[in-house]
Amino acid sequence: MRKIFYSLKKLLSQKVTLMFVFHTTYGPIKKHFSIAFLLFLLFLWTLFTGISVFFATRHIDYWSAKIRAAVLGTKYEYLNKELSKAWELLAKVEENDRAIRKLLGMKSKKEIIVNSPELLNQGGPLIQQTKFLQQVSKSLEEVSLIDFKTQFALIQKYVQQQIESYNEICNYINLQKELYKYTPLIWPCYGRVTSPFGIRRHPVYEFEHFHTGIDIANTPGTKIYATADGVVKYTGWLEGYGKVVVVEHKFGYVTVYGHLSSIKVKQGQKVTRGETIGLMGETGTTTGPHLHYEVWKDNKLCNPIKFVNIEDFFKG
Template sequence: MAKKSKWWKRKFFTIMIIPHDASTAKTRRVHLSIILLVIFAIVGIISTSLTLYRIASTKFSRVKHLEVLEEVTEKQKAQIKEIDILREKLKELEETEKKLKSILGIKGSLPPPKDKKVVSLGIDYAPDIDTYDFQRKIIEVKTLIDEKQRELARVENEIQRRKSLLVVIPSRWPTFGFISSGFGWRFHPIFRKVRFHTGIDIVTFWGAPVYATADGIVTYVGWESGYGKVIKINHGRGITTYYAHLSSYAVSVGQYVKKGQFIGRVGSTGTSIGPHLHYEVRRGGNPVNPSAYLSVDIIKIGKLY
């Protein structure tokens, strides 16, 4: 009996195809080399496909990474530009604050308001540490700008407060001339003895115009012993001004007058030895030195009130 050869030494294989419709089966004889070629081809196609897939995936990942880097870089450039703009704005605010405080004579910071705003970060997360650092710097500068704007707002409010006070504070000269007799104890030129002078005497020519030294309401117009013809104006906050020894009036009781408004003319009525204006400032009914108010400006008023 002949010995059978091993299967891998056989040159041909028979492939049988059996249809489902029970028709005649078909056989095909295939050479071993073709089968091996097909197997190698399939394996090669699969290997090549996997290699191409890996290369494509790697390139795609690199492209996405580059796109992300470009996006982050553009964002960082925008953040750097924003930081530069914010720092320039902060510098301008600091210079403005310094100038205003210098003009007003304010040292340090004004009392802050009770409400306090919080500057938002503006993002829920940061994609990388650099972006986070830039964003943090932006927030820091924005916070400083916000505080400077608040401080400037407080300075502006202080300016408005002082301006409002200057309107009702007797801080201008009531007439033109020079002070011949100041406030306080003096030797009276008529009574020839030392008496307390409750105001200042401003020497000028007869008929010189007299002006209200602050906004207020005229409370008295008429004759009063010693003062002669006198006008009294209530400026609020317990402050009243007297204009005495007048020759004529230009206002009436109950009239509201503005600072610098013409109210009468200089004379020599009452206890007087020549044309001059006796001018008084009273706080709470008590006479105070008018000279302290004549030079009051927006800086000095901050120390008085």
């Protein structure tokens, strides 16, 4: 054992000469080091390298987390932009929703949904979006930008459908307002009905015939009113009718006002419901002052009595 220790000591104590030769006028430099010293230097270099590698590998997780955070930040930024687009569409839906509710006196959304059986038990994009958000909340890293794009495309499509649906409702409401405006809905004058619509005995010629309107009697000069908005199609004299005004309305309606003493409108003039268009008289074939009033729909005669009560329109 001593022999081995002695041999090792002798080996480590041996000198090693390192010579540094300069390519200048300076002469070479010689340095003498023991093998033990060189091994000590090698040990220090190894230790330094190991420590450096250790600390370097510890920071890999940090930089990896930082990169992931940057990627997530990009995803969130894109998500926010898509959310903004969705909110813009939702704002339009909400605006239409408030307008319709105010007009129709709607109650809460919950009541409307509950009272609409056809809307129940449908998955729809909103439920899909809920499932997607649940997935995002569990592991956002597993969700790609394509997944975000797909889901928001579904939301935008759904919202766009809702806007189109609301527009259809608004168009329907506008149609009802137009119908109300251009449908004959009031009495054309004050007075009493002296002859109804349908088969009757002619008051002058005393034979049965079909009476095409109703006769409303009152004193001469009683104001005659347009029963709906429209355009005066004809003013003048017609055989049997005497002085007459014909008003054309929308949706196929035409009204006729006969036996007038005076005409207050001109052909082509626009009139509104309740506007005076003439005065009661007894021109044409008649036995006394009255208004002969007719209502036509799509070139077919209608019973005017069905078009003198404005409340009947709201019951239909």
